[in-house]
Amino acid sequence: MTFGEELRRLMTERGISQRKLAALVPCNDGYVSRVARDLKAPSPGMAARFDEILDAGGRLAALLPPPPPQPVAAVPFDDEIEALELVRRVAASDVGDDTLTALEMTVDDMASAYPKTPPGELLTRVRRHLSHVSALMDARMTLAERRRLIVVGGWLSLLAATCNIDLGQLPAAAARLRTAAQLAEHADHPEILAWTxxxxxxxxxxxxxxxxxxxxxxxxxxxAPRGSSAYIQATAQEGRAWARVGAAPETRDALARVERLVEPLPMPDRPEHHYRYDPAKSDAYTATTLAWVGDPAAAPYARGVLARLEQPSTGPARPRRAASARLDLALALLAADQPDEAAHTALEAVTSGRLVPSNYWRAAEVIAAVEARNVPAGELNEAYRELCARPGNGIEGPAGA
Structure with a gap:
């Protein structure tokens, strides 16, 4: 006999309705329905509570199937989830402020870890928290608590989509972006929607x-709310897109708008946070944009950005962003007719171990431009092939590489 079958039998025998049982636990009425139909396995704590209310003497709780074995790599994340669950139980609430605050802090921690954590590793952690948030949706909570939980789910879905794009997992990214947008609409959260x-x-x-x-x-x-991080980032992204089609006036207009928006901004308390605009980030975006539009000022600008990323006056170095900045510098050097240095700089980026798949196309573009100048690029090509051939990338090498 399954847990759900015995639960239904005991409810009938004791004359307890589904609604009354939910009120006694207490929990959501729909949650009891799913457990009773074996559509959802209760936690050990919930199984014991059902057993206690129905006076089953431990027989009902004993029918709870054992949890599936977890891989060793998941243990640290299991510990993290267990810590959040402990906070929830100590607060004696189905969800409660302490649990939500802990989840919100965890989201900030993971968004701050994004620039320096391999996307596959971060995605594993984000997915486990998304599962935890999904499980909490069944709990009883106030409307304000539910909105906070939906917002957490929106940020997590957005961050998961970003990791998927970094890894070249585009169908998964598209699905998660749709989820993030739907959650943002449910929570009336325009900034998450703008980020999608x-x-x-x-x-x-x-x-x-x-x-x-x-x-x-x-x-x-x-x-996006005007002046928000999403608004500034979207303006910078517009400038980059204009640069790619060689629309210099539109590119410069977008760059000027970003500069005006960034000028009054203080340095955020966590500048590495992916969804909080760091004024220093605008320099890197300007370097990229100027390089793409072929501006002669791009090379010295890109050199300055790279130096600040590798040896900042305050805060830690940004090695992953520095690898991307090397590609900007390589492209700028090509525009300045310095293809030999461009090839060497691109090689440093490709062999850094810090490039993510979503940036491989930029390296391929530099390689193609170097070869078009008849500069030997055998070592660079070989390094690029090795990078793209790593398991799980699913990325092809550049044409003719």
């Missing part, structure tokens, strides 16, 4: 669909 459009604009930019990238970036600006 900005993230799609970035993806279209990497796919070479520059016109759509402009449209999406502008759409994000229309939705």
């Amino acid at each position: 459009l900005e993230t799609r604009a970035w993806q279209r930019l990497t796919d070479g669909e520059y016109g759509e990238a402009v449209t999406l970036a502008r759409g994000a600006q229309e939705i």
Whole structure:
């Protein structure tokens, strides 16, 4: 006999309705329904509570199936989830402020870890927290608590989509962006909704669909609260898209708007946070944009950005962002007719171990431009092939590489 079958039998025998049992636990009425139909396995604590209310003497709790074995790599994340669950239970609430605050802090921690954590590793952690949030949706809570939980789910879905894009997992990224947008609409959270459009604009930019990238970036600006991090990032993304089509006036207009928005901003308390605009980030975006539009000022600008990322006056170095900045510098050096140094700089980026798959196309672009100048690029090509051949990348090498 299954847990759900015995639960239904005991409810009938004791004359306890589904609604009354839910009130006695207490829990959501729909949750009892799913457990009774064996659509959801209760936690050990909930199984014991059902057993106690129905006076089953431990027979009902004994029918709870054992949890599936967890891989060793998941243990640290299991510990993290268990800590959150302990807070929830200590608060004697189905969800409660302490649990929600802990989840919100965890989201901030993971968004701050994004620039320095391999995307596959971060995605594993984000997915486990998404599962925890999904499980909590069955709990009884106030409307305000539910909105906070939905917002947490929105940020986690957005961050998971970003990791998926970094890994070249585009169908999964598209699904998670849709989820993030739906959760943002349910919670009436325009900034998350704007970030979903900005993230799609970035993806279209990497796919070479520059016109759509402009449209999406502008759409994000229309939705985002003016001056918010999403608004600034979407404006910068618009400038990058204009640069890709060689539209210099539109590019410079976007860069000027970003500069005006960033000028009054203080340094955030966690500048590494992926969804809090760091004024220093605008320098890196400007370097990329100037390099793409072929501005002669791009090379010295990109050198300055790279130096600040590797040896900052305050805070830690940003090695992953520095690897990307090397590609900006390589492209700028090509525009300045310095292809030999460009090839060497691109090689440093490719062999750094810090590039994510969503940036491979930029390396391929530099390689193609170096070869077009008849500069030997055998070592660079070989390094690129090795990078793209790593298991799980699913990325092809550049044409002719």
